[in-house]
Amino acid sequence: MADDQLNETERLDRAHVFGTWAYQSEVSPKEIVEAGGVRFTAADGEEYLDFSGQLMCSNLGHSARRVAEAMADQAREAAYVAPGFTTEARARLGELLADVTPGELTKTFFSTSGTEAVEAAIKIARSYTGKEKILSRYRSYHGATYGSISVTGDPRRLAAEPAIPGAIKAPDPYAYGSTLEPMESLSYIDEMLTLEGDTVAAVLVEPIVGSNGILVPPDEYLPRLREIAHAHGALFICDEVMSGFGRTGEWFGCDVFDVTPDIMTTAKGLTGAYAPLGATTVTGEIAAHFEENMFCHGHTYSGHPVACRAGVAAIRTYREEGLIDHAGRVGAYLGDRLDELANAHPSVGDVRGVGLFRGIELTKSSEKRVPFGHREDKLSKGSTVVDEVGDRAAANGTYLATMINTLIVAPPLSITRDEVDEAVSHVDDALTVADRAMVD
Ligand SMILES: Cc1ncc(COP(=O)(O)O)c(C=O)c1O
Secondary structure, eight states: OOOGGGGGGHHHHHHOOOOTTGGGGGGOOOOOEEEEEEEEEETTTTTEEETTTHHHOOTTOOHHHHHHHHHHHHHHSSOOTTOOOOOHHHHHHHHHHHHHHOOOOOEEEEEEOOOHHHHHHHHHHHHHSSOOEEEEEEEEOOOHHHHHHHHSGGGGGGOOOSTTTTTEEEEOOOTTSSSSSSSHHHHHHHHHHHHOOOHHHHHEEEEBBBBTBBBOOOOHHHHHHHHHHHHHHTTEEEOOOOOOTTSSSSHHHHHHHHHHHSEEEGGHHHHGGGSOEEEEEEEEEHHHHHSSSOOOOOOTTTTTHHHHHHHHHHHHHHTTTHHHHHHHHHHHOOOOHHHHHHHOOEEEEEEEEEEEEEEEEEEEEETTBBBBBBBGGGGSSOOOHHHHHHHHHHHHHHEOOOTEEEEOOOTTTTHHHHHHHHHHHHHHHHHHHHHOOOOO
């Protein structure tokens, strides 16, 4: 947008603040002045239905007063204490996480973001196993800092390479767009682990891949992957930063498949995005290792009281408002509505997902499954047809995140069926942009 069309905030921001993952000449941030429920409003008066929960993180919607008030109370009582002290907020949140996470997960390291949660997981896995390598997958995103971007598979890692040593990558369970069948990709991982010998500390996966296209594995994939990892002496790490906290209609993505990780990373929905907070939660057995081996990691803001208090209030809100069951129910309805879009639009190649975590993958040619957006586009200038669909949805009043070739649907968990219908009608119209751009 031309500078003279920006308001003062937007001009100042453009001049003095970096836009993320972007050529700065293409950055043109819109000022948001208000948000409530599943909607937010821009300074120019435009209102949007938030069909992606901002960056797939606003699981509680935009008016969770209980969380906001808990944060304000904590800021007044004791805004910050060094990590060597504790607060009730930090201790309670550790306890609540042990309670809501599956299996033997019991002890947490707190950081301030998803990427830091993954960094800690990598260091913990290396220290616990005494091995160096981390096996992750190509269609994955684990964060922007050096360790996490190194184990990330998507093209954003290329700008940060050479990666940290020991980051090895495997194919993904991606039935629509890969030449390998999902379960074949699993055999590939088994073979890789055999050939790597006893050098792999952990297998790290998003149980349901998020920003790389909402890839849902077959039911038997994750339990088998866990078995394979363990058979090769590697830990099994689930990165639940995007799939956690009710997004799937279960507390965590791994709960959908009844599988329990040795280490789980969370952030985003942990506070419903009211405060920046990351968590790396490990089993009692892994925790015990650090009784007599140094836990050689930490941050100034580890266990920040205001963020932890937000986390406590968020988990209580998920529980007491029944948001996770609600997400399962409305999520099933959303799935049906997206299937209707797939039937109505030839440019919709695939719709997939669980609960309120869904993806609409587009194609130029339904027969040949040619994507509109390619992995390389993540690093190039200009917009794709997928972005244009997102822009049209926004012009219609629905905000929809676009990632490579997929529209990502991940609204606040409180969304109603009527709100789903409203957003779907906006997306229905926006998809005509892609239908018209098809090559057959
Ligand atoms: C699965 C996953 N892991 C890690 C991250 C990094 O989180 P953050 O952006 O909070 O550092 C993300 C961010 O989208 C994510 O989706």
